[in-house]
Amino acid sequence: AEGPPRYDANNVLQTQENPRSEQESAVRQERRGKRFAQREVLWSITSLERVRKCGRTTNGNVGDGMAAVVMNGTVAHWSGFCSCGSIWACPVCSAKIRATRADEIARAVAQHMITSQPTEQATAPTAGATAWMVTLTARHKRKHDLAPLFDAVANGWRKLMSGPAWVGDKRRGELGERDLLGVRGYIRSMEVTYGTRNGWHPHLHVVLLLNNETAEQLAYAMDRWDRTWRAFLKKHGFEPSKEHGVKWSKVTTAEEAGEYIAKVQEGKGHLGSELARGDMKAGRLGTLAPFELLEYFRITGDMAVVPVWQEYEKGTHRRRAITWSRGLRAQLLPDEDELSDEDVAAEEVGGEVWAVMPADSLRAIRRVPGLQARILDTAENGGFVELVNLLTAWHLAWDLGPDAPQKNAN
Ligand SMILES: [Zn+2]
CATH class of the missing domain: 3.30.70 (Alpha-Beta Plaits)
Incomplete structure (x- = not known):
């Protein structure tokens, strides 16, 4: 059976903040930047193996050892990384899981309110x-x-x-x-x-x-x-x-x-x-x-x-x-259906694959605090051209994704 629509016209999960203005986008980017930065320092102090791999080890979805920058409407994502699904320990997964749960609970409480029987x-x-x-x-x-x-x-x-x-x-x-x-x-x-x-x-x-x-x-x-x-x-x-x-x-x-x-x-x-x-x-x-x-x-x-x-x-x-x-x-x-925390965290919204990066590039990106988030910010703010400029400036190898908007930009 089909539930209420969970995706908007751009196939973006409604539970994720879906910016409609530059200001909303800036707020979203600031939050994401903070969560990514916290996860980066967490890699070095966590006692949980899954958390150490979250956003760091690839899951094979994009290709062996590879990850991709995917554009969905006005929001860029990384695709191809493992997610830990920890609502307690991971700032990135927790935000995603809690947004989904908050949405479920709001809809359930609304349903309760309209179906009361005297x-x-x-x-x-x-x-x-x-x-x-x-x-x-x-x-x-x-x-x-x-x-x-x-x-x-x-x-x-x-x-x-x-x-x-x-x-x-x-x-x-x-x-x-x-x-x-x-x-x-x-x-x-x-x-x-x-x-x-x-x-x-x-x-x-x-x-x-x-x-x-x-x-x-x-x-x-x-x-x-x-x-x-x-x-x-x-x-x-x-x-x-x-x-x-x-x-x-x-x-x-x-x-x-x-x-x-x-x-x-x-x-x-x-x-x-x-x-x-x-x-x-x-x-x-x-x-x-x-x-x-x-x-x-x-x-x-x-x-x-x-x-x-x-x-x-x-x-x-x-x-x-x-x-x-x-x-x-x-x-x-x-x-x-009730999705587990792991399922919610692993769910990818999909979109246009703009750039695919090999393991060497991912390793190099990981060594620079904040770069993982900055690549997404750049794709969102400056589009494909600015993304290419950033990757070039950092000497990062990458391949055109199948949906890259300007195939001759490389
Ligand atoms: Zn995580």
Whole structure:
């Protein structure tokens, strides 16, 4: 079955930013440049082999040891490189996967909103279909490793989603929150940040889909979640604190829900020149998203990042970042196959093959920080002629691709 159209007329994935003006294109290029640059420094410090090969080792699609510059509409891509598909560790793959997930979630939440059914047993005014963003956080001491913290937060979530308060008590004929709130399901993501003072900080972002809850039932559930979460934290050695716990806010647009779940891991982008003056060991960097750690390392070369980064990779490896409650995805997006993170990252949009490069050229490009991204920028900004000029200036061997616009330019 065919789902909603995912590609535009130029066969560009709608989930990827698809620039329509010079300004949008410049923003896109800046982001891509940063991600490529972060991946370049990651090659030297990652503990994961797949990540070390991402955007670096060829996959044979273009030809043995070769890669190509492919033009799709106004956007240039590299074709022929391996992708690692890591939503946690790779700035390039993560961006692609998260954009796709944010789009899926937005469409699923929109579908939830238009397919609400009034329940028969409602006795008070109900809200219809609603969606709530629920953030669950915990404070802890610095000495914790990431993996056990990750487990603790995940277990805390399971604790909330079990027991009579949630599922009800059949023998007593009591309904739980699941029925009272008309819970259709949830989508949750685990987010991880690193504080130079407090260490790892895993927390949950949940979008909870409800149907016909009353304000009173909801208020009761909010109170119960807060008490259960705090009791769980206390029992498992976390420090209770005022600012951490369970926070609810109502979803106003489906897009907002998608971004809340899938697009928060890159940080707020507030890292600029102050980062270069920061000192990780002195604990003056504040709280960083993982790719901000990479960015700090890229700018400063501070080796204190390396063990922290590798623990991050170890603590998140093979863990799910985004989880849908059972059956929810099939219910809300019935006509769409679920692609794995690896599939999403490996998906190439295709386009016109402009230039094909042999292994020697790829090796030379790899040695120059930023050149991989600059080649794409040049093709986008200056077209085929400028691309040829750049490759010539760098003495890079290349062959005309089958779709090169000016075959006599070489
Ligand atoms: Zn990757």
